[in-house]
Amino acid sequence: MSQILKIALTQIAPVWMNKSASLDKVSDYVTKAAREGAELIAFGEACVPGYPFWVDATGGAQFDNPMQKEIYAYYQTQAVCIEEGDLDPLCAQLKKSQMAAYLGIIERAKDRGGHSLYCSFVYIDAEGQIGSVHRKLMPTYEERLVWSVGDGNGLRTHKLGAFTVGGLNCWENWMPLARASLYAQGENLHVACWPGSVHNTQDITPFMAKEGRSFALSVSSLMRRDDVPLDMPYGKEIKAALSEMPANGGSCLAAPDGSWVLAPETGEESLRFATIDHEFVRRERQMFDPSGHYSRPDVLSLNLDQARQSCLHIKNK
Numbered sequence: 248m249s250q251i252l253k254i255a256l257t258q259i260a261p262v263w264m265n266k267s268a269s270l271d272k273v274s275d276y277v278t279k280a281a282r283e284g285a286e287l288i289a290f291g292e293a294c295v296p297g298y299p300f301w302v303d304a305t306g307g308a309q310f311d312n313p314m315q316k317e318i319y320a321y322y323q324t325q326a327v328c329i330e331e332g333d334l335d336p337l338c339a340q341l342k343k344s345q346m347a348a349y350l351g352i353i354e355r356a357k358d359r360g361g362h363s364l365y366c367s368f369v370y371i372d373a374e375g376q377i378g379s380v381h382r383k384l385m386p387t388y389e390e391r392l393v394w395s396v397g398d399g400n401g402l403r404t405h406k407l408g409a410f411t412v413g414g415l416n417c418w419e420n421w422m423p424l425a426r427a428s429l430y431a432q433g434e435n436l437h438v439a440c441w442p443g444s445v446h447n448t449q450d451i452t453p454f455m456a457k458e459g460r461s462f463a464l465s466v467s468s469l470m471r472r473d474d475v476p477l478d479m480p481y482g483k484e485i486k487a488a489l490s491e492m493p494a495n496g497g498s499c500l501a502a503p504d505g506s507w508v509l510a511p512e513t514g515e516e517s518l519r520f521a522t523i524d525h526e527f528v529r530r531e532r533q534m535f536d537p538s539g540h541y542s543r544p545d546v547l548s549l550n551l552d553q554a555r556q557s558c559l560h561i562k563n564k
Contacts, residue, residue: 248310248525248555249527250408250524250525251408251409251410251522251523251524252287252407252410252522252523252525253283253284253285253286253287253520253521253522253523254285254286254287254288254289254500254520254522254523255274255276255283255285255287255288255289255291255518255519255520256289256464256466256467256498256499256500256509256517256518257280257288257289257291257466257468257480257498257517258291258468258496258498258512258516259272259290259291259468259469259516260295260300260468260469260470260471261293261295261296261297261468261470261474262474263296263297263470263475264296264297264321264322264325264328264476264479265296265514266296266326266474269294269296269297270333270334270337272337272342272555273294274297274303274336274337274551275519276288276290277340277341277346277348277408278334278340279335279343279344279518280344280392280413280518281346282400282549283348283460283520285346286337286345286346286407286408287345287347287348287351287392287407288347288348288349289348289350289414289464289466290348290349290350290440290444290466290468291351291440291441291442291443291466291467291495291498292351292353292366292416292441292467292468293366293442293467293468293499294349294351294352294440294468295327295351295353296322296353297468297470298442298443298468298494299322299390299392299393299394299457299487300391300493301318301485302469303389303486303488304485304488305318305391305394305485305488306538307393307508308389308392311338311509314480314523316360317481318479318480318481319393319500321372321479321480321492322364322393323351323355323364324354325353325552326360326381327354327355327367328354328355328356328376329354329356329380330357330358331357331371332375332388334350334371335496336351336533337371338375338377339364339375340375341372342370342371342373342374342375345372345526346375347371348369348371349368349369349370349412349414350368350371350385351366351369351416351468352367352369353365353366353367354382356382357558358555359395361557363395364385364393364491365382365397366382366383366386366390366397367380367383367397367417368380368381368412368416368419368440369381369403369405370384370405370412370414372405372407373407375513376530378403378405379401379403379405380401381397381400381401381402381403381415381416382395382397382398382400382401383396383397383417383424384396384397384398384399384419384425384508385417385418385422386430386471387417387418388418389478393469393518396447398552398562399428399551399552399553399554399556400468400553400554402425402428402504402551402553403432404429404434408461408525409507409522409525410434410435410436411432411433411434411436412434412436412437412438413429413434413436414438414439414440415429415439416440417439417440417442417447420451420455421451424549426455426458426459427537428549428551429535430459430461431549431551433538434459434461435460435461435462435503435525435528436461436462436464437450437455437459437461437462437463437464437466438466438524439451439455439458439463439465440466440480441465441466441467441468441471442468442470442494443467443468443469443493443495443497444494444495444496444497445467445495445497445511446497447465447467448465448467448511449497449499451465452464452465452499452500452501453505453507454499454505455501455504456501456504456505457501457505458537459491459503459537460503460528460531460534460536460537461503461510461528461537462500462501462502462508462527462528463501464500464501465497465498465499466498466501467494467497467498467536468494468496469494469495469515469516469564470493471491471492471499472486472489472490472491472493474493481527483518489496491564492514495513495514496511496513496514496515496517497511497512497513498511498512498514498517499511500521500523502527503527503530503531504531508521508523516519
């Protein structure tokens with residue numbers, strides 16, 4: 248088994264509020280990464296069809312507001328429904344390219360009625376199989392006005408060559424127990440997805456790498472005021488209310504000792520590559536291993552419920 252893994256970090260602006268066009272853009276970047284021999288590609292939080300920047304900018308907390316209702320209803324139409332096959336072409340492309348991927352989506356989950364939305368981080372393996380769909384445990388602040396609370400079903404790790412990879416959404420990466428649940432499942436390559444902004448990624452990425460003695464990858468989306476389509480509901484009003492660049496990127500990669508492999512980059516779309524070596528992980532685990540020799544399960548342990556939550560449990564006679 249090769250100890251080397253080539254990864255691709257994207258930093259792209261979704262075709263905001265357009266599911267099919269955003270998926271086409273994701274496909275284009277997969278094609279570019281495949282040409283360079285990447286084995287894993289990662290995309291930012293809510294990459295398809297985009298982060299709900301309108302909420303903070305347009306008074307989204309106003310109760311029973313017709314404008315907010317109409318924008319949310321439109322957002323629903325552009326959300327990803329896995330059960331309806333929205334990700335099938337991407338899965339087939341990844342299988343053909345023999346590349347794994349982490350993709351941030353807004354998920355319209357049929358198993359919860361098909362109307363509520365979840366901020367989900369999807370892992371697709373190199374055989375084109377969806378390995379996990381992690382629904383964000385706790386949406387942050389104004390996100391709770393549009394996204395539902397997730398569960399522990401997607402708190403899973405996946406073997407990828409010599410590495411074991413896991414991922415979390417945005418501020419979930421600040422949750423010590425969420426990180427610990429992945430460490431305990433053998434994670435040594437951590438993928439953190441963000442809607443974009445270097446202030447989120449520049450401090451926590453090397454911290455997570457050093458805490459987990461793992462490679463830590465932060466991958467951000469990008470958002471510019473001109474990305475707002477004027478043909479969507481209240482597009483003109485949203486565009487007028489936003490700053491010039493609501494999300495400036497900040498994608499980066501840190502090594503298991505906290506040093507930069509790829510320092511944060513801001514302000515423009517990019518596709519960057521890095522080749523990482525599992526030996527680096529093994530060297531750093533000599534001094535500290537958070538779920539191995541430096542753990543004390545007789546004193547401290549963690550319970551993880553990976554059941555997919557549902558409001559209906561049917562028992563047949």
